[in-house]
Amino acid sequence: MAGGTILTPGGKDYPGKLTRNVLITCIIAATGGLIFGYDLGISGNILEEQPCFTVFGGVTSMDSFLKEFFPSVYAKESSIKPSDDQYCKFDSQTLTLFTSSLYLAALVASLFAATVTRIFGRRTTMLSGGVLFCVGALINGFAQRIWMLIVGRLFLGFGIGCANQSVPIYVSEMAPYRFRGGLNMMFQLAITIGMLVANLLNYFFAEIKGGWGWRLSLGGAMIPAIIIIIGSFFLPETPNSLIERDHHKEAKEQLLKIRGIPNVDAEFNDLVAASEASKLIKHPWATILERKYRPQLTMAICIPMFQQLTGMNVITFYAPVLFKTIGFGSSASLMSAVITGTVNALATLVSIFSVDKWGRRTLFIEGGAQMFICQVIITIAIAARFGISGNPGELPTWYAYGLVFFICVYVAGFAWSWGPLGWLVPSEIFPLEVRSAAQAINVSVNMIFTFGVAQVFTLMLCHLKFGLFIFFAFWVLIMSFFIFKYLPETKGVPIEEMSIVWRNHPIWGKYVPPQEEARIGGNV
Numbered sequence: 001m002a003g004g005t006i007l008t009p010g011g012k013d014y015p016g017k018l019t020r021n022v023l024i025t026c027i028i029a030a031t032g033g034l035i036f037g038y039d040l041g042i043s044g045n046i047l048e049e050q051p052c053f054t055v056f057g058g059v060t061s062m063d064s065f066l067k068e069f070f071p072s073v074y075a076k077e078s079s080i081k082p083s084d085d086q087y088c089k090f091d092s093q094t095l096t097l098f099t100s101s102l103y104l105a106a107l108v109a110s111l112f113a114a115t116v117t118r119i120f121g122r123r124t125t126m127l128s129g130g131v132l133f134c135v136g137a138l139i140n141g142f143a144q145r146i147w148m149l150i151v152g153r154l155f156l157g158f159g160i161g162c163a164n165q166s167v168p169i170y171v172s173e174m175a176p177y178r179f180r181g182g183l184n185m186m187f188q189l190a191i192t193i194g195m196l197v198a199n200l201l202n203y204f205f206a207e208i209k210g211g212w213g214w215r216l217s218l219g220g221a222m223i224p225a226i227i228i229i230i231g232s233f234f235l236p237e238t239p240n241s242l243i244e245r246d247h248h249k250e251a252k253e254q255l256l257k258i259r260g261i262p263n264v265d266a267e268f269n270d271l272v273a274a275s276e277a278s279k280l281i282k283h284p285w286a287t288i289l290e291r292k293y294r295p296q297l298t299m300a301i302c303i304p305m306f307q308q309l310t311g312m313n314v315i316t317f318y319a320p321v322l323f324k325t326i327g328f329g330s331s332a333s334l335m336s337a338v339i340t341g342t343v344n345a346l347a348t349l350v351s352i353f354s355v356d357k358w359g360r361r362t363l364f365i366e367g368g369a370q371m372f373i374c375q376v377i378i379t380i381a382i383a384a385r386f387g388i389s390g391n392p393g394e395l396p397t398w399y400a401y402g403l404v405f406f407i408c409v410y411v412a413g414f415a416w417s418w419g420p421l422g423w424l425v426p427s428e429i430f431p432l433e434v435r436s437a438a439q440a441i442n443v444s445v446n447m448i449f450t451f452g453v454a455q456v457f458t459l460m461l462c463h464l465k466f467g468l469f470i471f472f473a474f475w476v477l478i479m480s481f482f483i484f485k486y487l488p489e490t491k492g493v494p495i496e497e498m499s500i501v502w503r504n505h506p507i508w509g510k511y512v513p514p515q516e517e518a519r520i521g522g523n524v
């Protein structure tokens, strides 16, 4: 992770190294992303349940699972012929309820988690997330009826809501500001690793004789949950949160330990000042609606929304069918998961090592351009073969290889831009007084759009056909313009000094009061 010795916009340069202590702490905390990733890989990547291509991963592609809980879906799936219109699919209300329960639960949990995070600290929320997720995994692993699956998924969702609300904030507060970007992005790295591992396990569990492999897939979610439970027992609380809860002495000791230098007074005093200002705010939910927080509120809504409107989950949906064409036959979904999953994780690593050197805006805009170009190429290529009928006929192998290549380039573009930045930027731009509430908005919007895109996708695929990819390409253009115009660079800015970047911004400067007024009004 590159740092550089740039002074902050406020002219400060808090000393502090990337200590082993902080590195290990942040890695442990980031494992909180594993639970979300594991769920996305095992069943949450709800596009994988579109049964018109019968090569997907996820438990909903296991015949034994479908036969036991969704027999009508299984019957319909078995009757689909390869010559049928591949764009259109049938629908199942219960299957939708099964998948959607998690997103709704995560949304609700993140709102509660905001209060827990503020009053009891970030660590408590992480721990609760792990415990709730573990309970959900247990219920699902032993499920006998659909209602048990749904209740289990509700618990998984509660766990994800808590973890996604607290982990990014935790890491951003712990990290020395020069390394914050890279350390925070380990959260998304953990998501991608969780997805990859889940996809692999699911593939092998599906082979188990007797058709009970899905129990291992679902119950296996306990492992990432136990990792975060044990991890959060050992994790220290962030200095920001300790100060917020009036444990000043402990906070100072903690800061000295994580910064690895004998004098942390400058940073400590600024954390105290930010905390004093935040104490004036009694109702963060009402406060965040005030005009002076408009930039943060806009980002808390737009960034997670745009992250999902990149179409990442939709594009990777197409990959398995192409792998099948290349000749992987029944292992197409495994190959697809391994290749796109590995590209996803490796490209996230690229962003970890470059975000604090090149900055957030550069990655956002480069990643956007890369995704846009790939989407246009993929659209043209798919339109040329699938046409309006939705029946691809025989795809030449070279054609499928080419498409897979562009899918991988697209995935890499996402993985070093909107994927990790979608968690990093919101977690670092909110002032302490509204941080927990704003992060809950971020998580909620992410959940709504992850779920919404997947649901609407089915309908859109039927009506827009290959135009669907252009739909997402259009959004990628809009979001890149949005970043260019509205997002100031936050690289190398201490988290509690972030208000300066908004104040100096040509558009947001009109919303944020000058320093003196802000101090009186509680927005330092």
Ligand SMILES: OC[C@H]1O[C@](O)(CO)[C@@H](O)[C@@H]1O
Residues within 6 Å of the ligand: 040, 045, 188, 191, 192, 307, 312, 313, 344, 419, 420, 422, 450
């Ligand atoms: O890595 C891809 C995954 O990352 C997310 O955007 C979460 O940050 C998921 O919606 C997606 O499946």
